[in-house]
Amino acid sequence: MKITHVQSQIVRLPADEPLANGPSSPGTRDVVILTLGTDAGVEGIGLTFFGAALTGALKSAVDALGALTVGEDPLAIEAIVGKLRAAASGSGPGGIFTLALSPIDIALWDIKGKVYNQPVAKLAGGFRSRVPTYASGALMRTLSLEQLLKAGPTLVGKGFHQMKTQLALPGETSPAKEIDRIHRLREAIGPDIDLMCDINQRWSVHQAIDIGKRIEDVNLFWLEDVTTHDDYEGIARVSAALRTPVAGGEYGYGSVPFRHMLEARSVDIVMIDMLRAGGISQWLKIAGMAEAFNLPVVNHVCPEVSVHLVAAIPNGLTVEYMPWSLKLFEETPLPVKGHLTVPDKPGLGLKFDRDVLKRYGAGA
Numbered sequence: 001m002k003i004t005h006v007q008s009q010i011v012r013l014p015a016d017e018p019l020a021n022g023p024s025s026p027g028t029r030d031v032v033i034l035t036l037g038t039d040a041g042v043e044g045i046g047l048t049f050f051g052a053a054l055t056g057a058l059k060s061a062v063d064a065l066g067a068l069t070v071g072e073d074p075l076a077i078e079a080i081v082g083k084l085r086a087a088a089s090g091s092g093p094g095g096i097f098t099l100a101l102s103p104i105d106i107a108l109w110d111i112k113g114k115v116y117n118q119p120v121a122k123l124a125g126g127f128r129s130r131v132p133t134y135a136s137g138a139l140m141r142t143l144s145l146e147q148l149l150k151a152g153p154t155l156v157g158k159g160f161h162q163m164k165t166q167l168a169l170p171g172e173t174s175p176a177k178e179i180d181r182i183h184r185l186r187e188a189i190g191p192d193i194d195l196m197c198d199i200n201q202r203w204s205v206h207q208a209i210d211i212g213k214r215i216e217d218v219n220l221f222w223l224e225d226v227t228t229h230d231d232y233e234g235i236a237r238v239s240a241a242l243r244t245p246v247a248g249g250e251y252g253y254g255s256v257p258f259r260h261m262l263e264a265r266s267v268d269i270v271m272i273d274m275l276r277a278g279g280i281s282q283w284l285k286i287a288g289m290a291e292a293f294n295l296p297v298v299n300h301v302c303p304e305v306s307v308h309l310v311a312a313i314p315n316g317l318t319v320e321y322m323p324w325s326l327k328l329f330e331e332t333p334l335p336v337k338g339h340l341t342v343p344d345k346p347g348l349g350l351k352f353d354r355d356v357l358k359r360y361g362a363g364a
Contacts, residue, residue: 001115003074005037006066008103010059010362013327019158020138020151029324030055030362032062033352034103036111038074044110045352046103047302047325048275054096061100069104074111077281081105094253098278105279106305106348113347120305121342124284125312133303133340134162134196136322141166145181152189161338162194162221162318167211168202175211186218194221201225201251205234212242222247222269230257232264239268247271249286250300254278258286262293269317273300274309283309291315301325303340304332304350311342327356 010032015025032055034046051058065084072080081101088097113120121129135155139148148165155163165185167178186195197220199208208226222245226238229251239246245268252258253276261267270290274283287297287309296317299306303321310316319340326332330351333340343349 001038001040001042001073001075003036003069003072004039006063006070007035007037008059008062008066009033009357010055011328011357011360012362013324013356013360017138017140018323019135019321020154022138022140022143022147022151028360031325031328032059032103033328033357034062034066034107035352036066036069036074036104036107038111040115042074042111042114044074044107044112044114044347045350046106046110046279047305047328048099048103049325050099050275051096058096058099061096062103065100065104074108075115077105077108077112080108081278081281092254093256093278094276098253099275102275102277102279105281106274109280110347110350117346119308119342119344119346120280120348121308121311124280124309125314127314127316128311129342129344130339131307131311131316131342132162132318132338133160133307133321133335134164134194134318134338135160135335136164136320137324139163139165139185141169145184148181148185149188152185156189156193159335159337160193160321162196163189164196164198164224164320166198166200168199175207175214178211179214182215182218182220191219195219196221196224196247198224199226201228203227205231205237208238209241212238212244216243220244224248224271225250230260232261232266235261235266236264239266245269247298249273250276252276255282255286255289258289262289262295268295270295270297271300272297274302274306280305280309284313287313287315304329305348307333307340307342308348327353327360329353 012028031049224247247269248267249271250273
């Protein structure tokens, strides 16, 4: 079996917030989708984003790397990835190269699952078929306090047992305002909901320790990206100072940053972004590295694919259910009582929704 054709497209999805019916964000969410075809009639699909103003350049990079896969055996995933790394030369291993590699790697795993008639989750380890999931993207720092306190109970009413909010508020904020906001949200959702909080690298080490200690009574499930992502020693200082578990890793490209992060004992929970990591293959390698350090792993975005990965491994903790890319597909796993069930169809169990691609597509 050989790869015979590659097709990519930019899709500009609406920046809505369907989980708690919150306000939409300005602009669109631009995604590059990919289809790899073979001479056996088996197709694999993948996606990538984070290109923002560089989405056109990201698509060009996907096309350039994809062209190099034509004629290759799609089941020889590591050989193909090695070929693409060599061809990219000094442009890797991070940045736009890794983002362009990821949809190809994802599509290759999709093909592999279809060839062997197994879900990707089973091929990657098959540890379990059902995983916890948490609502993400509905409790943003840009919401007013009134909007936040309405959205939290809405998520509880929809059956979520876990959800994530944000601190490091925009505008004129203060530790007192931050502390009050998180306490008010905890009161609104009750004591039994796992509440995570993302800082998105906006605090200094000092602020993270100061405010983190003053909100320990909120019993956060984790505090995420507390300061600059590659300040491994600084993050380790925060982790050592707080009772609250510290999560991080979503900004890491490839596997090497995770080695540094783990060796520095920076985090308690390892968060892997599949697209920045370089696809499914790299995600699984990083998860194995985290297991060697006795640490749990969570995904970042793309729940429709990541459910396979978190379910495949013994140290998978929970799936981030952020619905940014879900519209691309005819059907995706839906949360039921705070859990996602892995699709039992071969491969990823996903099909692009052609009507959506036609409606929001920006050209092939």
